[in-house]
Amino acid sequence: MRQGPSAWLLLVPAGAWLLGMLVLPLVVVVVFSFGERGAAGGYVPAFTFANYLNLGARWAAFRNTLTLAPLGTLACLIIAYPLAYFLALRAPARWRTLLLILVIVPFWTSILIRTYAWIFLLGGQGIPALLEALGLGAPRLINTPFAVLVGIVYGYLPLMVFPIYVSLERLDRRLLEASADLGSPPWRAFLQVTLPLSLPGVATGCMLVFILLMGEFLIPAMLGGGKVFFVGNALVDLFLQSRNWPFGAAVAAALVLVMLVTVTLYMRLVRRWAGGRDDVSLM
Amino acid sequence: MTDRTDTMSRQKFMQELWRLKRGSVTRRHFLGVTGLGTATAVLAAAMPGLAPRRARAQGGIGNRVVLATWPNYHDPANFDAFTEATGAFVDVNVFGSNEEMLAKLQAGGSGWDVFVPTNYTITTYVSEGLIEPLDLSRLPNYDPAAFDPRFAGPGTVDGRIYAVPKNWGTTGFAINTSKLGGLAMPTSWKEFWDITRAEFSGRTMVHDYQLTTIGNALKYFGYSFNSVDPAELADAERLLIDCKPHLFAINSDYQPSMRSGDAWLTICWTGDGKQMNRDMPEIAYVLGREGGELWSDFYAIPKGAPHADAAYALIDFLLEPEVNARESLFHGYPVADSRVNALLPPEVLNDPILYPAAELLDALEFGAAVTLTDPNRAELMARFKSA
Numbered sequence: 001m002r003q004g005p006s007a008w009l010l011l012v013p014a015g016a017w018l019l020g021m022l023v024l025p026l027v028v029v030v031v032f033s034f035g036e037r038g039a040a041g042g043y044v045p046a047f048t049f050a051n052y053l054n055l056g057a058r059w060a061a062f063r064n065t066l067t068l069a070p071l072g073t074l075a076c077l078i079i080a081y082p083l084a085y086f087l088a089l090r091a092p093a094r095w096r097t098l099l100l101i102l103v104i105v106p107f108w109t110s111i112l113i114r115t116y117a118w119i120f121l122l123g124g125q126g127i128p129a130l131l132e133a134l135g136l137g138a139p140r141l142i143n144t145p146f147a148v149l150v151g152i153v154y155g156y157l158p159l160m161v162f163p164i165y166v167s168l169e170r171l172d173r174r175l176l177e178a179s180a181d182l183g184s185p186p187w188r189a190f191l192q193v194t195l196p197l198s199l200p201g202v203a204t205g206c207m208l209v210f211i212l213l214m215g216e217f218l219i220p221a222m223l224g225g226g227k228v229f230f231v232g233n234a235l236v237d238l239f240l241q242s243r244n245w246p247f248g249a250a251v252a253a254a255l256v257l258v259m260l261v262t263v264t265l266y267m268r269l270v271r272r273w274a275g276g277r278d279d280v281s282l283m
Numbered sequence: 284m285t286d287r288t289d290t291m292s293r294q295k296f297m298q299e300l301w302r303l304k305r306g307s308v309t310r311r312h313f314l315g316v317t318g319l320g321t322a323t324a325v326l327a328a329a330m331p332g333l334a335p336r337r338a339r340a341q342g343g344i345g346n347r348v349v350l351a352t353w354p355n356y357h358d359p360a361n362f363d364a365f366t367e368a369t370g371a372f373v374d375v376n377v378f379g380s381n382e383e384m385l386a387k388l389q390a391g392g393s394g395w396d397v398f399v400p401t402n403y404t405i406t407t408y409v410s411e412g413l414i415e416p417l418d419l420s421r422l423p424n425y426d427p428a429a430f431d432p433r434f435a436g437p438g439t440v441d442g443r444i445y446a447v448p449k450n451w452g453t454t455g456f457a458i459n460t461s462k463l464g465g466l467a468m469p470t471s472w473k474e475f476w477d478i479t480r481a482e483f484s485g486r487t488m489v490h491d492y493q494l495t496t497i498g499n500a501l502k503y504f505g506y507s508f509n510s511v512d513p514a515e516l517a518d519a520e521r522l523l524i525d526c527k528p529h530l531f532a533i534n535s536d537y538q539p540s541m542r543s544g545d546a547w548l549t550i551c552w553t554g555d556g557k558q559m560n561r562d563m564p565e566i567a568y569v570l571g572r573e574g575g576e577l578w579s580d581f582y583a584i585p586k587g588a589p590h591a592d593a594a595y596a597l598i599d600f601l602l603e604p605e606v607n608a609r610e611s612l613f614h615g616y617p618v619a620d621s622r623v624n625a626l627l628p629p630e631v632l633n634d635p636i637l638y639p640a641a642e643l644l645d646a647l648e649f650g651a652a653v654t655l656t657d658p659n660r661a662e663l664m665a666r667f668k669s670a
Contacts, residue, residue, distance in 0.1 A: 225532030
């Protein structure tokens with residue numbers, strides 16, 4: 001069907017927004033990344049690859065991000081899938097809306113405040129004190145990678161639950177009946193029917209969580225005690241402490257590139273798992 | 284944090300609300316006791332239409348002044364009094380390092396009217412063209428003769444006064460002595476880093492601030508706090524990375540963890556040491572025998588401050604000796620103004636946390652401008668944090 005010119009008008013608001021808020025800033029980032037740091041910080045125009053050649057100096061930050069982001073995504077998935085399954089297929093229908101609202105309730109409070117609350121929960125007078133009272137030892141929880149993982153799962157869980165819930169909720173129950181009629185035990189029906197059909201939701205949820213985690217800096221800063229350093233933290237320091245804008249721009253550009261590569265690989269992988277089905281839309 | 288804001292229970296709030304409804308108290312009393320008055324003030328800062336009109340009568344400095352400062356560094360009651368007197372609300376932004384303040388001003392559009400730079404940064408602000416000389420005729424409460432020149436000096440660059448002194452202080456460490464367990468009280472930076480890797484493992488905090496964290500690691504070896512010598516910095520880096528697994532956190536906001544008992548030892552500024560020691564006498568403030576930092580903070584006005592009249596009014600108000608004395612009593616940082624000291628009780632003036640013994644003080648160094656802009660110190664800090 002041919003589109004009249006008026007159809008393109010629909011794209012104008014989003015297009016203008018993306019141009020002004022995404023494309024132009026990205027151009028600035030790329031231009032800055034070839035510049036030099038001023039004597040007192042900031043940006044001095046130049047054309048040098050030095051900032052990119054120096055990226056190794058932030059390798060540890062990339063390594064931490066590329067370890068904890070997939071790990072956090074996986075932890076979210078393991079916890080979210082059974083929950084979404086319960087909500088979509090097992091919860092009594094009249095409770096479902098209420099339960100879904102309960103999943104969203106945490107979003108009513110700022111992530112900053114909720115993460116601050118975890119500082120107290122994981123701190124020496126919180127959960128460790130409780131465990132000690134129960135005679136289970138007093139492990140150090142706060143300011144460890146484990147605390148960061150807890151904060152990540154807590155903060156990102158709803159983003160994983162909802163896409164999986166939606167895909168499970170749309171599931172045609174008759175397929176499960178047919179599978180049972182043909183002699184599949186429930187676990188097999190799950191593996192052969194439910195799981196493959198919920199894959200689009202899983203793929204979307206993982207993508208959402210993973211992409212956001214790659215840019216995370218608040219949770220590691222607050223629950224990692226400044227000792228767990230993500231690329232996001234490296235960027236904050238480069239712009240707000242050492243004022244090395246060109247190097248910061250190069251790190252940001254590298255992060256965008258790493259994300260593009262990982263996300264492309266991930267999409268290919270998901271397509272292959274899905275057996276070449278083209279209904280696995282990712283977003 | 285010394286949180287002096289009285290919180291009130293729900294019952295008490297409802298009681299007050301009913302008293303207001305019955306007409307037994309005025310609206311003003313209600314707003315005052317419930318803290319809603321302050322909340323309204325905050326709201327009003329965002330919505331100028333809500334601000335009281337009384338301000339105009341005072342000569343029109345506007346209804347708002349934006350202050351960029353440090354944590355736990357002002358008595359909120361003084362800001363309320365300023366608003367009461369002038370009609371201008373003080374909008375406070377808190378920062379954790381001089382680098383962060385400089386970054387914000389360099390990026391432009393900070394919107395600040397007054398900020399609080401530390402001695403060693405002022406020459407950089409001047410050379411970068413980020414601050415303007417002060418018009419002293421608009422600061423009648425500033426009396427240069429009353430200030431100790433050691434602490435007021437850095438505000439003058441090339442013979443022009445760009446900044447007037449706020450407080451001075453030291454950077455030492457705070458230690459929870461109840462956790463020593465028979466260990467001798469540490470008195471040096473050498474011991475600070477050594478017990479961090481031994482008895483106090485997992486309990487030490489250092490600032491998320493290159494000047495003090497690197498500076499005090501340099502003191503372990505007896506180097507200058509301000510060193511930018513590559514070999515000396517390499518030694519400091521080895522020490523920091525060796526200590527990192529033993530640290531509780533890298534964070535300049537150390538009071539909550541020290542007070543909760545999670546952390547036992549931290550790099551610490553005078554006023555934080557005083558505030559913690561006031562509430563928990565087992566927390567002691569120690570100056571490393573090898574030295575460390577002596578500093579002086581200033582009030583300055585950024586170039587292009589949107590409410591310059593209010594900026595001068597606020598600085599002048601805070602420099603008024605009575606107000607300044609109340610500030611000092613609240614936050615526990617000494618003032619270099621002899622007029623203020625005349626108003627302070629002798630136990631404050633003899634407090635060893637605020638006014639350390641001369642031989643300890645003599646070992647201290649003022650931060651050097653080069654540390655602010657030296658890229659190697661910044662990179663060292665990044666390697667330490669990501670290690």
